[in-house]
Amino acid sequence: MPADTAPTARDLPEMPVPHVTEKPAYxxxxxxxxxxxxxxxxxxxxxxxxxxxxLSGESGAAGAALVxxxxxxxxxxxxxxxGLNMVAPGEARVVQLFGRYTxxxxxxxxxxxxxxxxxxxxxxxxxxxxxxxxKVNDAYGNPVELAAVVxxxxxxxxxxxxxVDDFLEFVSTQTxxxxxxxxxxxxxxxxxxxxxxxxxxxxEITEKLAVELTARVRAAGVRIIESRFTHLAYAPEIAAxxxxxxxxxxxxxxxxxxxxxxCGMVEDAVARIAAQDFVELDEERKAAMVSNLLVxxxxxxxxxxxxNAGSLYQ
Numbered sequence: 298m299p300a301d302t303a304p305t306a307r308d309l310p311e312m313p314v315p316h317v318t319e320k321p322a323y324x325x326x327x328x329x330x331x332x333x334x335x336x337x338x339x340x341x342x343x344x345x346x347x348x349x350x351x352l353s354g355e356s357g358a359a360g361a362a363l364v365x366x367x368x369x370x371x372x373x374x375x376x377x378x379x380g381l382n383m384v385a386p387g388e389a390r391v392v393q394l395f396g397r398y399t400x401x402x403x404x405x406x407x408x409x410x411x412x413x414x415x416x417x418x419x420x421x422x423x424x425x426x427x428x429x430x431x432k433v434n435d436a437y438g439n440p441v442e443l444a445a446v447v448x449x450x451x452x453x454x455x456x457x458x459x460x461v462d463d464f465l466e467f468v469s470t471q472t473x474x475x476x477x478x479x480x481x482x483x484x485x486x487x488x489x490x491x492x493x494x495x496x497x498x499x500x501e502i503t504e505k506l507a508v509e510l511t512a513r514v515r516a517a518g519v520r521i522i523e524s525r526f527t528h529l530a531y532a533p534e535i536a537a538x539x540x541x542x543x544x545x546x547x548x549x550x551x552x553x554x555x556x557x558x559x560c561g562m563v564e565d566a567v568a569r570i571a572a573q574d575f576v577e578l579d580e581e582r583k584a585a586m587v588s589n590l591l592v593x594x595x596x597x598x599x600x601x602x603x604x605n606a607g608s609l610y611q
C-alpha cells in the first residue's frame with residue numbers, strides 16, 4: 298500500500314458550496330439603549346399619570362393628549378428594549394430580519410439590534426466529540442474496533458445555522474463516516490515493509506482523518522482543531538489469533554537479531570584466532586568451533602559444557 302501522506306482530492310467527499318457566509322450584524326452598545334429605554338418608560342409613565350389628573354378638569358383635551366403620548370412612550374420604550382441581547386464570551390447571535398440573514402453579533406456584553414429581528418444563540422466555544430466504539434473491517438478484511446475524539450469549533454455561524462439542519466448531529470454523523478472510511482482504507486498491521494497501518498502509523502493516519510473531516514464538515518462552517526484515535530483493537534473474535542501472530546512475529550524478529558549478532562561474534566573470533574596464529578585450525582576444526590559457538594550464543598538455555606578427553610578425530 299503506498300505510503301502517501303495525504304488523501305488525494307479524488308478521495309475526499311464533495312460537499313455543496315455554501316450559499317451564505319458570516320458577516321457582522323449592525324449593533325450598538327446596549328447600555329445606552331437600556332438607559333434611553335428606562336428614561337422613555339419614566340417619561341411615559343409620568344406623562345400618562347399627569348394627563349390622567351387633567352382629564353377631570355377644564356384641560357381635559359390636554360390631559361387626554363398627555364395620556365396618549367405617555368402610553369405611546371411606554372409602548373415604544375418597551376418595544377425598543379426588546380432589541381437588547383446579553384452576549385456571553387464564546388457565544389454569538391445570528392440575526393434575521395423577516396427570514397433574511399442580516400449578520401452575526403460576536404461582541405460580548407449587552408448589545409442592541411433592531412427589535413424586529415430574531416436572534417438565535419450559537420456557541421463558538423471549542424468542543425469535543427467522541428465517537429462510540431465502531432466495528433469495521435480493515436483493508437485486509439479483519440474486523441477491528443476503533444473510536445476517535447474530535448476537537449472542533451464553529452467558525453462560520455451563518456453556515457452552521459443555514460447550510461445544515463443540525464450542525465451538532467451533522468458533525469457527529471460525518472465524524473463516524475470519516476472514521477469508518479479511514480479504517481477500511483488501511484490495515485490494522487501492514488504486511489508490507491513500507492505500508493501504512495492503523496497501529497504502526499498513528500500520526501499519519503490521524504492527519505489523514507483530520508483532512509477528511511475538514512472536507513466533510515466545511516459546509517457546516519466547522520473547523521477541525523484536532524482528531525485522535527482513542528480506541529484501536531482487533532475484534533474479540535480474532536483477537537486471540539492475531540495476538541499469537543504478533544507474538545510469533547516478535548519471536549522471529551528477536552531470533553533474527555540474535556543470529557545476526559552471533560554470526561558477527563563468531564566471525565570476529567575466527568578472524569582473531571587466525572590473525573594471532575596461536576592455534577592452528579583446519580577446516581574441520583573451524584566448523585566444529587563455529588558450530589559450538591553458535592549453539593552457545595543462540596541457545597535459549599544455559600549451555601552444558603562437555604569435556605573431550607581425546608582429540609577431535611577420535
